[in-house]
Amino acid sequence: MKVLMPYFHRYRRDVWWAMLSVIVLVFATLWQPRLLQTVMEAIIKNDQQTVFQQGLFLLGLAVLGIIGGVVNTIYSARVALGVATDLRADLYAHVQSLAYADVEKFSASNLVVRMTNDINQVQQIVMAGFQQITRIPLLFIGALILALVTMPQQWWGILLMMIVIVLVAGLAVQRMTKYFAQTQQDIENVNTVARENLMGIRVVKSFVQETSEIHKFSQASDELTNVTAKIGYWFAILMPAFFLTANLAVGTAVYIVGQNITTHPTYLAAITSFISYLMQILFAVINGGFLMTFASRAFISLGRIGEVLETAPSMTYVAGDDQPVAGDVQFEHVTFTYPGDDQPTLKDVSFTLKAGTMLGIVGATGSGKTTLAQLIARLYDPGSGVVKVGGVDVRQLPEKALRATVAYVLQRSTLFSGTIAGNLRQVQPDAQTSHMQWAANIAQASEFIERLPQTYDAPVEERSQNFSGGQQQRLAITRGVIANPKILILDDATSALDARSEKLVQEALNRDLKTTTTVVIAEKISSIINADQILVLEDGQVSGIGTHQALLKTNAIYQTIYQTQKAREEGLS
């Protein structure tokens, strides 16, 4: 609830209107049976003037009630919508401020559910809250007093009815709270299964996995159905139970009054009014029960939203501008362990890379190449040791300066839906076509971009599926080089390019980005054979570092990788 307070404060005018209109609505609701009673008594006594006069009041009261209700709905909706919109925006902004490791910890689908489904729950409860939160207690207390005033002899019937209703409602709320928590978890599971399946649809189709995927999805979906059905059963039992109790109370009142109706004809008017108040009490209790069950569900959602908002970024940056720093890189006894792992992925890694030179990194799969590159871009911080960029510990660099210095291109870099130019301008906002052409030439992308009818304004579809794997890599490299970074990391970023294109990219990099330090992670030694230094990683440790020729003489692992690849190439040719 603490989470919502600042938002309510922001919409305080609407909050006040919602509250005030409820008071008007409750007053009109409570006073109508009283007036009806007066009208009926006047009818019984044949007092035409009072019937007309009080009848008019009754009509006015009904209109007032309607106005109160409409105003309340409008302002409650305004508060709910405003709070949900702002909360969603803040949540999204906060997720953006989190470190890569924090986002990985929550997982993407989990965060999507929190930003959509959980926010919707909160929106609904805020709406219902402002419609009901003052209405229920006022209506309950008011109707109770007026019912007792109307027929004081019936106090025991009312008391009995309330005890039964509160007991049943309490039991139901307790049960349903548990089921609501389960629902949220099950929605998340359904989302994860659907997301994984649809994102990997190519794999699913090519391995004819549709049946097993359908089975996986229906399992997750059935669990959600089961728990939702349980909630439905409770609601199904609750309503008849409430009405049965209220009708029993009404029945006894009618029975008692019926005994005396001939001697006291005005009891007929009183019983009508009394029944209305009983129904209002019942309405208040039922709505209170509903509100509590929905609130319990919304509080779970609110807790999940609060959990994200209260997660402080595990990585903070010093303040400062986006002035790039020099392009030399140093690792000093760096050891790194992934959160939750017990073994380090990088162990005591040290090396120096001069600005403007090229470092190639090779090693078996899983040896830690990507992890090492991620530390340069500060996606993670080392457990011990120091990573320096431009002679400064990366933890001492402002985020903007680091991002302006290091460009990181992955094997499967995400291109955002929009246009090619839009993707490039995310990195270099003022990039003109000539500038984009320059970058695309380096990445060997200009040839296919310029064949597109809209060239740089060509659309990029979701997950860039309108481009081939090789074209996506070229576009990602274009985006990586467009800001002429001081350090460029190519993490298997040319794996989908043919040998000739890869060679052309490297030549262009050497020619046009002379002062850029390049770190190239590659499976094939041919991709990094001309690097100033090649670092051989083995199981997270530096096995050797030097030029191709030097390593061929001194490093057994490098020799093995080279010989294996050479034999394979010769076998193929």
Ligand SMILES: Nc1ncnc2c1ncn2[C@@H]1O[C@H](COP(=O)(O)OP(=O)(O)OP(=O)(O)O)[C@@H](O)[C@H]1O
């Ligand atoms: N986010 C992560 N959380 C936990 N462990 C991870 C994570 N990412 C990678 N690892 C583990 O760290 C080790 C090194 O992974 P890394 O991706 O750095 O290797 P790599 O040499 O780049 O491999 P490849 O050549 O296959 O891309 C692997 O054992 C991997 O399972």
